[in-house]
Amino acid sequence: MPLHVPPAPAPALRSVLTALGSPTAVREARTxxxxxxxxxxSPELPLPVYVLDHVTETTGRxxxxxxxxxxxxxxxGDRAVAAADTRLTPDGWTFSHFFEGPYVTSTERALRQAESLPKTYQPRLLSVPELxxxxxxxHGDHTADAASGHPAADDILVPLAPAPPGIAANRPHRVAELLPVLALRLTPPRAVLLA
Known part of the structure; x- marks a missing residue:
């Protein structure tokens, strides 16, 4: 089924178009x-970027x-050569930076794989900075407002390459299955008291 890519806020798109049209911004980019x-x-496939601040949930909720x-x-042409990020400031959405690297290729690959899934999803990006x-x-509710929401137990997460050691990249996982694994990875080992 096709993915339902949400529209980006107009100021975010305008800020990226302005940056792409600026020889200075493109020339000074590290791309x-x-x-x-x-x-x-051309900027395509706008994806909202969410950050999971802490992974403490082990129940899949x-x-x-x-x-x-x-x-x-x-x-x-026919391929993504970079990505452009925007961020929210007190004055609204603004261009942040251009970048390239493995996440650009990996995102494109994961989106192509998701197109073949039997259900329609709303694609988003979820960052886990601690890992x-x-x-x-x-996101299973493809009609949801892309600017809000939390991962639901039945949503799918596809770790992008490079993934942390021990977590397979490009393999879909239900949130309820992957969050407990992430929580275990982030739980500090308990000190053993010797008598």
Whole structure:
């Protein structure tokens, strides 16, 4: 089934278009592939970026997540050459930075895989900073407001490559299955008292 990609806030899209149209912003970006791109570059597939501040839930129930920005894949020709992030400021959505690297390719791959799933999902990104981990979050309510919500037990998380050691990249997991694993990874070992 097709993914239901939510529309980004208009100011976020405008800020990315302005940055792409600025020779200074593109030239100063640390993205060689964007600077070397031949032809027009266009922002596509806007994904809301959420951060999971703490993974303490081991029951698979919804865990709080905070919307921190919108990420656009920057396409030139038939492939994504970079990504553009926006962030929310007191004055509204603004361009943050361009970047490239493995998460751009991995996001594109995970989105293609998600297209073949039997159910329609709303794609989002979910970051777990404590593990240096980024996942494609496939939200089961594809009509939901993309600017709100928390991972539900039946939502799907696809860890993007590079994933933390011991967690398979590009493999879909239900939230209820993956959160307990993440919680265990983040629980400090208990000290053993010797008598």
């Amino acid at each position: 060689p592939s964007l600077r070397a791109a031949q032809g027009p570059a 919804p865990t709080p997540a905070t919307l921190t920005g919108w990420r656009f894949l920057v396409r030139c 240096y981990m980024l996942t494609l979050w496939l």
